[in-house]
Amino acid sequence: MSEGAPETMQLAFSRADFPPGFVFGTATSAYQIEGSRFGGCGTSHWDTFAATPGNTMRGENGATACDHYHRWESDLDLVRDAGFDCYRFSTSWARVLPEGQGRPNEAGLDFYDRLVDGMRARGLKPFATLYHWDLPAPLADIGGWTNRDIAARFADYAEIVMKRIGDRVETAATINEPWCVAWLSHFMGLHAPGLRDIRAAARAMHHVLLAHGRATQAMRALGMDNLGLVTNFEYAAPADDSPEAARAARLYDGIYNRWFLGGVFNGAYPEDVLEGLGPHMPKGFEQDFATIGAPVDWLGINYYTRKLIAGDGSNRFPALKEVEGPLPKTLMDWEIFPEGLHHFITWADRNYTKGLPIYVTENGMASADRIAGGRVDDPARIDFLNRHLGEVRRAIGEGAPVKGYIAWSLLDNYEWSLGYDKRFGLVHVDFDTLQRTPKASWHALGRALVGQG
Template sequence: MFSVNRGQFGPNFVFGAATAAYQIEGGQGDGRGTCIWDTFAATPGNVKNADDGRIADDHYNRWPADLDLIRDGGFDAYRFSIAWPRLFPEGTGAINQAGLDFYDRLIDGMLARGIKPFATLYHWDLPSTLQDKGGWMNRDIGEWFADYAALVARSFGDRLHATATINEPWCVSVLGHIIGRHAPGYRDLRAGARAMHHVLYAHGMGVDALRANGAKNIGIVTNLEKAEAASDKDEDRRALEIGDAMFNGWFLGGVYKGQYPKVLTDLLGPYLPKDWQKDIEIVNRPLDWAGINYYSRGLYAHNPHPAYYSIPIRTVPGTLEKNDLGWEIYPKGLTDLLVRVSRDYTKLPIYVTETGMSETDDTRRVAFYDRHLNAVLDAQKQGADVRGFFAWSLLDNYEWGEGYSSRFGIVHVDYATQTRTPKGSYRAFQGMLHNTR
């Protein structure tokens, strides 16, 4: 059980569970188009065991029971994502009515169970046809995303409690276009710099489209790390400045302050889109809430290798306890980031939209959540206006490049039978959330 009770967080604090469409839905036979993760997973060497999301957790067919798990766990909200290619198989143009019907059923099912729908428009499943046109490297994606956002607002906006435009723009741009570990798998600084800007430009275009079509309570979900220097050396402190800007400052600064960190615009200047400055007003559209995903920290050191002169940094392993993916467990980092965001970037209400632990030993997961819930309380005591906490993830699921080898769920999934079995971490949340002290 947890050492905290829900009453400590405030009377209107939202507790939820989170998932993403590609990781759980399956259901690819309803007219849904292909996405970049379908093709990335089909490419040898990209995903462990050549796993893909064609079936995943079969949530497309099993959603009623999954929503029952959320309700029975005492959760207030469900953070889910909508699959862009399920609504627009070609990314734009013709609409797939079966896809609209699926999300109608899902959202109505949440409301019938007293669950608040927190929708995310983009959780990494870019339609393949848009990738053929350059995807996030093409500025036209702002218009494509706006059309998609407008459809979502017209179709579901009156029933959504909150809507996020983009999930984890760092992963979309840096991880997918510079590091290359996620779809579309580029390792190219020009591609990455363009994606870093265009993903935020598309976010702003999406905000405009959502509002123009009646949607309310709009935000974005940024993934942040507690960036620290590997040593007190001047060169490592400089690496920290660059690394923190790359992971945190670019996305927070662009969205909430209308400015990118100068240390990065200086380094990335040759690779950024022409006249990117003209888009900053759109990047900086007013929002209603801020979503933060947090998992670990990054320790930055100088990288003297010639290939890294444009971005002369590297990360080094830390000495803290780790999950089974090798990510350090650092609850204080969550406190520090929540306080930093509320102090330096925005006074908007903040939601911890994801945190969780990949682990087969669920007793460690219970301890992880307990420590991070306490970290939220510490941030609130320091003045951070934190309004919600979402566990990642409701279900064991397709963990991107890790395939099905990594388990973040508070509910175990037997992929052969699709049987769901609540874990101790689910029971810990259930015990806390049903206790209204």
């Protein structure tokens, strides 16, 4: 950092400001960084989605991504050197099982073996996630998340992966962000498989939780513990004072936030959401709650933004729309609303998890970061970290059992349908040369966590 750098280039906390044992980490996902064309990885529905014109920015895909498959050692050095305690990564279903089932790709399992050993060798705790959206294309061909059989296939995959690495991971999560897997991808059509079908969405909303439960049971059968669920949350506020806006915001909250926690922790879906989805749900879905509610040891909260919601006047479920809000926004055009993180930590603890450990498993922002003079200054990201970590500390001060904070993300990477323009990383990646350049936020974290950087 140069002399005279603004005060916002420093983080306003150190380890001493958090409870003993609190873990700091950073996160990535397989398809976004590894490179799906390497190491015998199978085709996923993200490869085929990206190959379809109009689905992704400039038709970009994760075939090469950040080439983490070959550069993982130096990438793990970056995690260690910033002073992080843990690294949250995902395994690729398509890399491990190119057909989605059947015979594993041994090169894929070997890669995750090396990766986990590499974390341990660097003193990093491996936080594994089994699914971060790269469904093998052969399973997509037979209905993917709309097909009830997906739950059994996912449990088989969980068993295969964890028989190989489960003895060395610190924590294991099943599915990252069920709302994105189900609603964003099957009702809104913005992610693979790109459907806009309420029946498909209703079934995916249920099957994603059934798969979570089956995989949790499979990992328990291997003798594993420290198993969790990672859900994403958005703070839904009415766009105006009208009853219509209040109803719409409440329903948005139900679809996005209450559905998944209700299924896992309360054995029921919210009635206001079932008014719209009930006619399209699988027959006898209520009988699955015993499996869906397989006990977990912790909850992961992914949080980025709030949304202002209004009614759309259509009288067709869900009859809501997003309205642009007045707060400062990230490059994703997402409002920066740190108070929402405090809300969801305390709300989840009070209404669902009731004392279970909570980790903030993703939190971060996209910005238009550029290299200048060999450096990448990102003061807005440092301010974002300061404000959100302040809300974590506030929740802890009120008694919430928050055990860790994991920043998204380690690297600039493939941001799904938005291609490579939206940079979330603590480390800048030149996507022509794949050179890594730690940003000011990475250096600031190093100073806060280990007194260097």
